[in-house]
Amino acid sequence: MAPARPLRSTPRPEPAAEIQPRRRPFDVHPDDETFGRLRAGEAHLRLMATSDLHGNLLGYDYLSDRPAPGAGLAALAPVMARLRAGPGATLLFDNGDVLQGTPLGEAGTGGPGPMPVAEAFRALGYDAATLGNHDFDFGLAAVRRFAAQAGPAVVLGNLVQADGTSVLPPVALLEREIADGAGVRHPLRVGVLGLTTPGVARWNAHHFPGGLSVTGMAAAARRRVPALRAAGAEVVVVLAHAGIDPAATAPGAENAALAVAEVEGVDALVAGHTHLAFPGPDHAAARAVDPAAGRLNGRPATMPGAGGRALGVIELALVRDGGRWRVDGGHGRLVRPGAASGEAAGDRALSARLAPAQSAALARIRRPVGESRVALHTHFAALGRAPAVQVVAEAQRLWLAEAVAGTEWAGLPVLSAAAPFRAGGRAGPAHFTDIPAGPLQARHLDDLYPFPNALRALVLTGADLRRWLARSAAAFARLAPGARDAPLLAPGVRAYTLDMIAGVTAEIDLAAPPEDPARLRRVLRHGREVAPEARFLLATNSHRLAAGAAPAEAVVPLPRPVTNRETLDALAARGPLDPPSAAAFAFAPMPGTTAILATAPGARAHLADIAPFAPEDLGTDAEGFLRLRLHL
Incomplete structure (x- = not known):
């Protein structure tokens, strides 16, 4: 990978000097079946996303104490591997509400020690993540331990503490390389902004005696996205823990995904929170909602439901223009584990890696x-x-x-x-x-x-x-x-x-x-x-x-x-x-x-x-x- 260009400060609302690039190579596949045969100066970027996993790592129903195949992060891991092996370059994100929900997912939230969710994220090579409202159910120390252990950049751009300090870094700038249709490798900078549900400041106020200050999602995006562009981001991805509601127009609206998608400079959006799926029949076609093409306000988007039953995928066509990449179209879709291919059975390596934590979780739920x-x-x-x-x-x-x-x-x-x-x-x-x-x-x-x-x-x-x-x-x-x-x-x-x-x-x-x-x-x-x-x-x-x-x-x-x-x-x-x-x-x-x-x-x-x-x-x-x- 070529050396990264240094970032220069700029007098923007969010100083670009605060946005440090995160460098890591990823596999590149010049052939692209989604957008046709690529030519020189054209590339395909595939964004994969999970959301609202709620601790469902291994596809196990802890309430009935029996396996639940076809769901959970382990079932999605083979899907991720298949898409990474296909055409285009890939990035992997999580959109929050991952810690709460199962004994395995909640392990480590109460004190020092390894967190199985963080270990799974490292194993699967996540690139960035944000937090949902339920991730704060265990307090600020727990989410910071998760961010420190997880490996990817965990970003949160609309929540700050009462003294004005950020709970977590608001954005991340990922530096990668991508090959065009002629096989020439070029640097690519992807900016990632994380936004959480504004209600978290009220719902979990008992965890924050000093208080929290929350900014509406669209307002935060209008502030942060220009700063990412000024810092050199050629593609901007927003991870918004919010549902899709055309009526959510108030500044602090809970399900403001549509308002965020409307912000100038956003290239792709991952939504969540409501446990619904997009694209698909959960959301009817409307002026700003295109469930057939997977677009919100014209921007490629996905919302992968809950529990790891589907992987959200956004396909982006990139073209080089003036020595930089820009998005030239795209769409969102959902990919579910294939029973016939054996994907629904799950990833054995991830299951083995989490086996000690799983044994402890099972012992806990079986306690009389x-x-x-x-x-x-x-x-x-x-x-x-x-x-x-x-x-x-x-x-x-x-x-x-x-x-x-x-x-x-x-x-x-x-x-x-x-x-x-x-x-x-x-x-x-x-x-x-x-x-x-x-x-x-x-x-x-x-x-x-x-x-x-x-x-x-x-x-x-x-x-x-x-x-x-x-x-x-x-x-x-x-x-x-x-x-x-x-x-x-x-x-x-x-x-x-x-x-x-x-x-x-x-x-x-x-x-x-x-x-x-x-x-x-x-x-x-x-x-x-x-x-x-x-x-x-x-x-x-x-x-x-x-x-x-x-x-x-x-x-x-x-x-x-x-x-x-x-x-x-x-x-x-x-x-x-x-x-x-x-x-x-x-x-x-x-x-x-x-x-x-x-x-x-x-x-x-x-x-x-x-x-x-x-x-x-x-x-x-x-x-x-x-x-x-x-x-x-």
Whole structure:
């Protein structure tokens, strides 16, 4: 490789002198089937990307304790190798949310020691990466250890600490060589900008007592991209941990991929966060969205879903112009592991390299932790009948009641808010919690509470409770009296927003509009309506609190930090789990009206739990969900 040219400083918003090139050769293949036969001064650059791996390195389902072939980084490794062996030159990126999600992925996040995710990134030769919101679930020290161990440049350009210092370098400048169609090798500089979800500053605020300052993604790109160009970048790639939403136009929008793609100077974009895939049927064609060609606002783009089920690929045509490369077209696509080729079986070398860490992860999930007297499932979470959610709420309630004993809050009734984490939705009919009664292992508690959220306590009034539960009431579709077989839930509702408050029952009028305060008819405690001025102590989690569920002045200090998952561990250690069976929701009677609940086929074993609805089994739909007719 030829010696790198030195960078010169320039009076731009981001000084070019801060952008140091990272040099590494890569394999070059002059033939290019994608863009036709290359000529002198033409080249093909292939960008490969993962996103939202959520610790899925080896294609293993740690909740059910069995292999899950065809997914995970090990299944994508042979795909990467195949594409690297094909025409064109390649670069490999990750778009965040890689640490949280599995015991293997989270190993090393709690303290010193090797991190399996970082080891996998080194083994597969990643060139650059950014961070997603869940990567911050373990605090700033964890992400910095990951960045130090991973090998590639880990960049983050829209998040800084309160004192103005960067959490990580905002950009990277990769120096490579690439051959044109005549076989002549030329230097190539690729600038990489990383952008994370703005909400991380709120959702993980408890990890940053000094605070964080976040810039909207598009605004950050408008600042950073010109600096990369001034530093010599001929190709600019943006790794944006954001979904694709045409309505996301506000400065701090969560899913601002389209706004970022519109920024002048961006050549290619990797999106993520929503666990959807692009290009493909997850996103309909629109003015700025071209799912056939894989372009957003005319820029080549990809979004590879979640869990390592697909590899995002962006193909770029390069031409030399005035002694520099420029992008002359491109498109995005997805590549999935091929079962026939054996790719879905995974990369044996990576599996062997991670085998010690995998053994430790399996030993952890198989640790006995107690037993449950009842099946813990989320099949009927939409009906407020979910033992898996009720046991989480009970664990939080008991811990909090003991924590405030002897304090000024000891006399207040303790309630507890919880929501289902695994209850269908986009992830399909297999994405439900269904733990049989009997012995429990640590993996079962991981299923009940998969996130490292912190327990939070609030003092709320009866009026506050109504406002809290009104959000849950709005999740249901509006049903006309006498309607037959309408969907119970409103379109697009995500189960984890469906809060249930153990200790009270929300009585909901499904005939009322979702935005009508009268839809939540009553909030009942022990059969009596809760007075607006009544005061309660409520257990919840840090994520829900950060989302603005309650005013900051209502927060009650706890004697020590504790995660919601730790309260489950404590409850399981007390004795067999047997959560209260009271329903969190009650629907105003609607004689002659029926609604359809989509749930898992495994719900058939628990229909007695919803006997008051006289459920009728209508079979499974095209996606595999069980359709139950409910009589309201």
